[in-house]
Structure formats: structure tokens, C-alpha cells
Amino acid sequence: MRYTLFGKTGYRVSSLGFGAMNLPGVPFEQASAALNYALDEGINYIDTAAAYRNSEEIIGDSISHRRSEYFLATKTNKRDYASAKEEIERSLTRLKTDRIDLLQIHYVNTVQEFKAAMSEDGAYKAALEMKEKGYIRHIGITGHRPDLLAKWIRKEQFEQVLFHLNLAQPFALDELIPEMTRLNMGKVAMKPLSGGFIQPVDKAIRYPYSQDVNVIISGMVSVEEVRENIAAMRLEVGDAERSELEALAHKLGEHNCRRCNYCSCPVGIAIPDIMISSQVRSTFGLLPKGDGFYQRNKEKILSCADHEPCGEKPICEPMCPYELPMRRVVMEASSYYATSS
Ligand code: SF4
Numbered sequence: 001m002r003y004t005l006f007g008k009t010g011y012r013v014s015s016l017g018f019g020a021m022n023l024p025g026v027p028f029e030q031a032s033a034a035l036n037y038a039l040d041e042g043i044n045y046i047d048t049a050a051a052y053r054n055s056e057e058i059i060g061d062s063i064s065h066r067r068s069e070y071f072l073a074t075k076t077n078k079r080d081y082a083s084a085k086e087e088i089e090r091s092l093t094r095l096k097t098d099r100i101d102l103l104q105i106h107y108v109n110t111v112q113e114f115k116a117a118m119s120e121d122g123a124y125k126a127a128l129e130m131k132e133k134g135y136i137r138h139i140g141i142t143g144h145r146p147d148l149l150a151k152w153i154r155k156e157q158f159e160q161v162l163f164h165l166n167l168a169q170p171f172a173l174d175e176l177i178p179e180m181t182r183l184n185m186g187k188v189a190m191k192p193l194s195g196g197f198i199q200p201v202d203k204a205i206r207y208p209y210s211q212d213v214n215v216i217i218s219g220m221v222s223v224e225e226v227r228e229n230i231a232a233m234r235l236e237v238g239d240a241e242r243s244e245l246e247a248l249a250h251k252l253g254e255h256n257c258r259r260c261n262y263c264s265c266p267v268g269i270a271i272p273d274i275m276i277s278s279q280v281r282s283t284f285g286l287l288p289k290g291d292g293f294y295q296r297n298k299e300k301i302l303s304c305a306d307h308e309p310c311g312e313k314p315i316c317e318p319m320c321p322y323e324l325p326m327r328r329v330v331m332e333a334s335s336y337y338a339t340s341s
Pocket residue numbers: 264265266267268269271303304305307310314315316317326327330
């Protein structure tokens with residue numbers, strides 16, 4: 001595992017960060033053991049959010065007695081001043097701490113949302129105020145549109161960005177990461193497995209590890225998973241392996257979906273999940289979580305081909321800022337059922 005200087009913050013952070021989003025789904029003892037084991041093994045970056053059910057409380061109850069051992073990052077997805085302030089205060093209580101190292105304005109994907117958060121009466125003002133009072137050390141932003149994030153950081157109001165970077169979503173490398181490097185910001189990549197879709201796991205974790213990022217947030221819920229993630233980062237990535245992983249990402253990212261979630265489907269088809277898993281599914285097959293997704297959504301996915309209102313023109317496609325062929329990809333996904341049963 002590597003430790004690097006985290007932008008201008010002065011902290012040295014571990015390359016593997018503990019993503020605590022899924023902890024509420026497992027028994028408390030298991031979650032607590034995973035968090036404590038991670039700290040024992042040198043992971044010093046813990047990532048959560050006010051919106052992740054009781055994840056903040058689990059962290060507070062499990063490791064707040066070891067507070068000096070980790071850099072604590074949480075998020076608010078409120079956009080206005082009053083609700084963001086209230087939520088940040090609640091996070092401090094739930095995390096059982098008197099300081100949050102990094103408060104991120106969470107899941108900002110449209111210009112409208114960004115403007116709301118940055119307005120006179122926006123969430124950013126609440127974060128700034130809490131920073132001035134010493135409750136927050138640094139302010140960051142998270143989102144799914146690397147192209148927009150690259151523009152939004154230019155005024156240097158943020159010290160960190162949390163973005164997707166995985167074998168099926170290599171898009172942050174185009175503009176966002178170089179811009180963050182220029183501005184000396186903390187670079188945090190999330191979802192190395194794209195929410196449980198990408199395999200092989202080892203390659204999936206080593207791909208962001210091969211790139212210019214400080215921390216890779218991996219969602220973990222057990223000691224076993226922490227061990228597996230640490231093992232994948234035991235050795236540094238050499239040039240030959242990096243080139244191989246980049247070529248693979250080029251292929252698996254051909255779908256071009258950024259998961260901006262601008263699209264919707266009247267049948268309820270989860271278009272971004274299908275787009276992003278498309279090449280992985282046909283190249284390697286999916287992890288059990290991905291298989292479960294396809295099994296649960298079988299009827300919906302198969303119904304796309306006959307959905308009459310989309311006959312002449314797919315309803316979803318005009319919503320996509322990247323003009324992607326979503327109907328074709330969803331229809332191709334039906335091949336999954338021919339090969340999986
Ligand atoms: S083309 Fe398929 S995925 Fe797109 S809106 Fe219609 S039914 Fe949904």
C-alpha cells in the first residue's frame with residue numbers, strides 16, 4: 001500500500017480508503033471488526049456520507065476511540081445553507097468527533113445543482129462557516145460528470161474531488177485528473193468494481209492503483225474483503241501491467257456512459273447499470289452482485305425490444321448528453337439470458 005501527500009492538506013493518506021456505504025447492511029459486530037482491522041492494517045482514510053443510512057453512527061461507535069488514526073471524510077447532499085448546516089452538525093454527533101477532516105458536497109451532477117450549492121444561500125456557505133469554526137478541515141466535491149467537475153474546480157474553492165475511476169469508467173483521466181494535478185488537489189477514485197459488476201477483482205482494483213490518484217475508495221463490509229483489497233495493492237504496478245490495464249479499460253469503457261443519471265426509462269430499466277456493465281458482461285461475465293441485478297431485472301430488460309412508445313424513437317436517448325445508443329445496448333443485454341441459464 002502506498003501513502004501519498006493529499007493535495008495541499010498536509011495529510012499522507014493510504015492508497016486504499018475504507019468505503020463505509022454498505023456497512024449498514026451487515027451486523028454491527030462484523031462492520032466494527034472490518035473497520036478496526038482496516039486501521040490495524042494501515043488504512044487511514046475512511047469515507048462515508050450523511051446519506052448512507054446509519055453508516056456514520058457505525059463509524060462513530062466502532063472507531064471514534066481511535067480518531068487520531070484516520071482521515072475522516074463525509075458528505076452532505078443538501079443544497080441549501082440551513083439544511084446543510086443541520087446535516088453537518090448531525091454528522092459530527094453521529095461520527096462522535098469534534099472535527100470532520102473532509103466535508104464533500106455530495107453528488108453534484110448538473111449545472112443547476114452546482115449553482116444552488118454555491119449560491120449565497122447554498123450548502124457551500126454552510127461548509128465554509130463550519131470550516132472557519134474548526135469543525136471541518138477541508139471541503140471537497142463529488143459527482144459523476146468528470147467533464148463538469150473539471151470546470152467547477154478551476155476557481156479553487158475545493159481541495160478534493162471524489163470521482164469514478166474503474167476499468168469500465170476510465171473517463172476521469174481525460175480532463176479531470178490532469179486538472180486536479182495542476183491544481184494540486186486530493187484525488188479520490190471510487191467504485192473500483194463499479195458497484196459489484198467488474199471482475200476480475202484483482203485487475204479491477206489494480207487499474208485505479210496504476211493511475212495518478214491518492215486514494216481508491218472500495219466499499220468493504222468484512223475483514224475478508226479488507227484483506228482481499230489490501231492484497232491487490234501489495235505490489236506496485238509496473239509499466240507493462242499499466243499498459244495492459246489501460247488497454248483493457250479502453251475496451252471496457254467503449255460504452256461511454258458516465259452514469260450521469262440524466263436518462264430515465266418508463267419501464268424502469270436501470271439504463272446506466274446496463275450500459276456500464278455491457279462490455280464487462282460480454283468479456284468476463286459478472287460478479288454475483290451483477291448477476292443478481294440481471295436476474296432481478298430480466299422482465300424489464302427483455303421488454304425494451306417490444307416497448308411500443310419507443311418504436312420509432314427511443315424515449316431515453318434524447319436525454320443523454322453524450323448521444324449514446326442506449327436502446328441498442330439494452331437490447332443486446334438480453335443475450336445475457338441466453339447464456340446464463
Ligand atoms: S428504448 Fe428501452 S431503455 Fe430506452 S426508454 Fe424505451 S424501453 Fe426504456
